[in-house]
Amino acid sequence: MSLPVLSSSAVKFRRVLAHFPQELSLAFAYGSGVFRQAGAAAELGQDNMLDFVFAVDDSVTWHMMNLLKNRSHYSFLKLFGPNQITSVQSYGAGIYYNTLVPCNGRLIKYGVISTDALIDDLFHWKTLYVAGRLQKPVKILTQNENSKLQAALVSNLKSAVTAAFLMLPESFSEEDLYMQIAGLSYSGDFRMIIGEDRSKVQNIVKPNIPHFQKLYSNILQDCPQVVYKHHLGRLEIDKSPEGQFTQLMALPKTLQQKITSLVNPPGKNRDVEEILLQVAHDPECGFVVHQGISGIVRSSSVVQSAKTILTAGFGQNHLQQNSGLMDFSDVRGKEICNLQYEEIIQNDKGLVKEDILNLDILCMGVLVGSSQGQRTLTPVVNTDLTDTKLWDK
Secondary structure, three states: OOOOOOOOOHHHHHHHHOOOOOOOOOOEEEEOOOOOOHHHHHHHHHHEEEEEEEEOOOOOHHHHHHHHHHHHHHHHHOOOOOOOOHHOOOOOEEEEEEEEEEEEEEEEEEEEEEEEHHHHHHHHHHOOOHHHHHHOOOEEEEEEOOOHHHHHHHHHHHHHHHHHHHOOOOEHHHHHHHHHHHHHHHHHHHHHHHOOOOOOOHHHHHHHHHHHHHHHHHHHHOOEEEEOOOOEEEEEEOOOHHHHHHHHOOOHHHHHHHHHHHHOOOOOOOOOOHHHHHOOOOOOHHHHHHHHHHHHHHHHHHHHHHHHHHHHHHOOOOOOOHHOOOHHHHHOOOOOOOEEEEEOOOOOOOOOOHHHHOOOOEEEEEEEEEEOOOEEEEEOOOOOOOOOOOOOO
């Protein structure tokens, strides 16, 4: 089974690829610049930024080649070279974004992720960041013959259906299913609190039901746990404890671990199968699954947004939410997550020696050059997410 490539012309998107190093295991375009969305995003039309993800086998080599071709795409991190850029890429969701890049008369944003990190996310939902994007319609532009990657792409779709089944009632519509699937990667994403359209999931799904059907129709046809009653336009699934246990055992490894940590009392050592059997009998099974997914998304979205300061640079803080970047000027003082920035302005100008860039996002000091002199940013991230301000000057 192959991941469907959607039928409408991708010529203008493939032309974008000509501007980049061609060593790609997978490249796809996604978002409101590619697929029509209802609501405010639909009104932007041709002005929407085009979003791309490039999977590469060797991130250091790819960034080295891209720096030679497209050095202006990078923030100040280009001064530190491809090895440090790849180090930054490895944090959070494992993807490095360059944004607001002029290309063929449009603005684009593109993320670079290693093939291994992508496969890990697709199989295990380690961050559910790029995997979450690939649970919704995308336009595949190029894909090599990596059989493990192909298997991971299909596994991700099957996992999305399984997780959605656990959170849905016994009977539901096809649209209900796609709404649940499309919402998986937004569960726990703190950006939804401060700027994203609250109707985002609905706006994605409603105009694109045929595209979701192309992604999931084969999986639903082959799934023994679902019955599609065409005359009623409804799907029915097995919600017995036995059925739910089968579904829980088929979930990605990271989600099983999150569920286990939520349910298992501290100090009590039980195996995963025993805990999931308990969850399968719990009337709140769907809620527990949702909480587990939220925990995965919350952690990766916090750190990925912290990385935006490094990868986008200070001069782009005016960006709107539809660009996919955080506008930190609008969120100072709002209690959203435990991510606190303390800014110390020093008098000297310019960057100092390269070894000051400590790339540990969870506890780091980054000394960078700016129009106001050097700035040391010290983020502190606590993924328990107790009440703390996102930006504190």
